[in-house]
Amino acid sequence: MNPAIVLALQLFGASELLRNGDGRNDAFAAVARFDNCTGFLVRPKASTPDSARAYLLTAGHCIDQSVTAVVRDRAVARTVIFHYFADTEARQVRIPAVRAAYSTMKGTDLAVVELAATIGELARQSIVPFRLAAAGAEAGEPVLSAGVPVTNIPDGEKFVRASRCTLGETAEVIEARWHWWSLHRTDCSDIWGGSSGSPLISRRSGEVVGMITTTNAGAAITEGDFRCSIGQPCEVVRGGFRYRAGTVYAVPVAGLPDCFRETGEFDVALTGCPLDPGRQLNVSNAAIAARPGAAWSAAISGTDFPRFRYKIVNEGEGDCRDPAGYSSPLPVEAGARITDRLPEREGRQHLCVIGVGSQPEQEPRFATLIHLRADATPPVIRPRFLMMEEPGRLHFQPVFVLPELGRYRYKVAGPDGEDCSDRESFREYLRVPIRVPRETVGRICLYGLDEAENPTPTVDLPMRGVNLFAGGVVNAASYGPVAPGSIVSIFGSNLSDEPVVLTDSAGAKSTLRVLYTDPLQINAVAPAGAAPGPAWIEHAGARVEFKIEPVSPGLFQGGGTLPDGTLLLAGTGFGTGPVELRVSGVRAEATVRRSEHAEGLDLLEARLPVRLRGWAPVQSAGNTIWLLLR
Known part of the structure; x- marks a missing residue:
């Protein structure tokens, strides 16, 4: 000790x-x-x-x-x-x-x-x-x-x-x-x-x-x-x-x-050393995910062994360290490749390879393991993008969120009425922001792909006349669903100071209090008495459907701490509380009250059971922000 x-x-x-x-x-x-x-x-x-x-x-x-x-x-x-x-x-x-x-x-x-x-x-x-x-x-x-x-x-x-x-x-x-x-x-x-x-x-x-x-x-x-x-x-x-x-x-x-030797020198070859000695073949597969039923394409190469044995196990159903189930020896030759097919269902498989044919043979406990995931599920998040109006030009930039949105394909359609239905006419986004003359843009079409090339639904962004984008009515803090009384961001094109009218599932109409307007975005406050369920926003002749949830919390970036360690946070859509937060993994209960000076703004106070310092993630049910704790 x-x-x-x-x-x-x-x-x-x-x-x-x-x-x-x-x-x-x-x-x-x-x-x-x-x-x-x-x-x-x-x-x-x-x-x-x-x-x-x-x-x-x-x-x-x-x-x-x-x-x-x-x-x-x-x-x-x-x-x-x-x-x-x-x-x-x-x-x-x-x-x-x-x-x-x-x-x-x-x-x-x-x-x-x-x-x-x-x-x-x-x-x-x-x-x-x-x-x-x-x-x-x-x-x-x-x-x-x-x-x-x-x-x-x-x-x-x-x-x-x-x-x-x-x-x-x-x-x-x-x-x-x-x-x-x-x-x-x-x-x-x-x-x-x-x-x-x-x-x-x-x-x-x-x-x-x-x-x-x-x-x-x-x-x-x-x-x-x-x-x-x-x-x-x-x-x-x-x-x-x-x-x-x-x-x-x-x-x-x-x-x-x-x-380590008695003299203090490191030697991985010593009897009893639990580390992999590194005598193995090279095993590589370009993809980490593929559609169910797709083939492995695992290349086998190297000179440590003339032959190899392999097995493929479903994740959680087999173990590479178990010597049972390996194939008969196969030659390591130019172009050697494992091409077994993934099952016709989702899940990850582990490919295990051991070298044989020269002594000592590779022990199964040191098998070379790579994995491949069969994935048929589209990304769980919608395509994300930045859009800005510049003098005479439109700036558009898809935002990558790995691994779900690792590729994008897009089309900038002209003002002649072309729609987004023909994906064959889309092109690969090469990570160079798109800047085009504003008058040449009729609509922008976009979809994302994950690692297995599962596509998202196409996002259709019409740019002629006044438009409200589908999926573009969101909680202003979390970009999640909208709740009664919350601050809402509404995205579209050619937006103006015209009234914004919300119709809820009970048929009640309300003219929203607008906090901010530019040609691509309006921030407003949803009525506190809005009925949950399907709802509609109308603005300058444009209309879009969305859904109101009873509660949909979102934290705004920022906040602070009092000398006693109490966290002060701002958000929207929290309801009446109290709510549970996690601060750097530590649970904290927060009280919620409505701001008297800013409509739609929720003020949260939370006491932590331990004192934390530095940048910490603060997680609500709706989103995560980072806060510097002092």
Whole structure:
């Protein structure tokens, strides 16, 4: 046990910026900034001598983000900064990193980086290495994360921070093209960009039991293809996957001491080392998603093995590590490719490949795994775009929202009455904003496609005369549905100061109070007594149908905090409350009252059970905003 760590732990609650002017946090001097990541100095074994070369552990994606590569002995030219505390910048110690002894994102997310110093040389500068736990930690282990998050952290506070948390059960995890076995769930706070590679330190023993790798905390859209995409990891479960919102994942470090010689040198070939030695074939498939029934097109290449065996399992119904079910050996030759077809239903499949024909053969536990998702569901969000009137010209720019809106096709039709029905005449949007003479535009037609090329419905934007766009009556804060008494944004073309009239499902007509008008947008206030259900907006002879929901909350960007930590927020469509918010994953109940000075505006006050600082996502049922907490 390291008494200094255990003593310091008693000082922390939620994520806290560490200071060390008085030396009380010397135990965390070995937590380092490593470019845009965190790393930490380790003494692999108690017997490792001070004369041994120093090694830093960090996340594999901080070195190489290849899906299945295993990097060994790659030269690096980076700087590691120890003593990275907020109040001791003059005492920082900068050490060159000379090589990545090991790095991979295949099955785990871990890198071992050799430094241009010995353990003893760093110890003489008060940088005491962490000890690695020899055995795996159990769920429920109280831990502390210590890292250097930089995203969403105020300037002047981008130094080592610590957070109390608890180690959870392990899970098989998917994120975009990556796949990892046995990551621990955790509930650590303030895990943002820069936190990758942060050690998880047992609050009982002071030993490192895991390392932060990824999180889906703060995700704005958690439906459709957004689940399991980059920044939104999900878990493989029986029959498919499960998305656990607000979860932080960590790589276990059990067994890593067995990858170091008694002299302290890292060697992945040592007996007992649990890491993939990297002897494998190259397996790649261009697509990550395709329509049901489409064929795999997985290329097999490499020289480590003359032959390979493979199997394909439905997600949650098989395991690449199980030797059962692999094919007979097939030759690795030019153009070797796996072309099995996806099932005629939605779901993800895992392709497992092992090399054979030379000794030793590739163990199934180190099988190369890639996955392909069968997807027949159109995107869950409508095409998004920016449109602006410029002198004599129209500026139009589709907005990409990956992975659901990764491509767009469009058509700018002339004033001769051409419609949007013929998609064959659409062209690919090449990410160059469209600027056309205003008088030549009759309408703009647009649809988006997801990774499997499932299309959205076509958005038809007529630009001649006064038009109200279909789907263009929305909550002004969230761009979601409209609620009685909420502030509404109405989108169209050639809009004016003419009255805006709403007819609700009960047939009641109301002239809306208009807050703002330009040729493409009107902001107004829906009547508080409007009946939920189908409704219509009429303006200058144009008419569009939309739906009113009883409640449809949306937060406006902005807000602040009082000295006692109370959050002050503004929104619309919340109703009478109270409502539940999540602030950086922390639940908070908010009271709601209508503003006396701005019609349609809801004012929210929320008290957090813990004190948070920095940029934090604030989530309502309708949308997510980012707020700087001080």
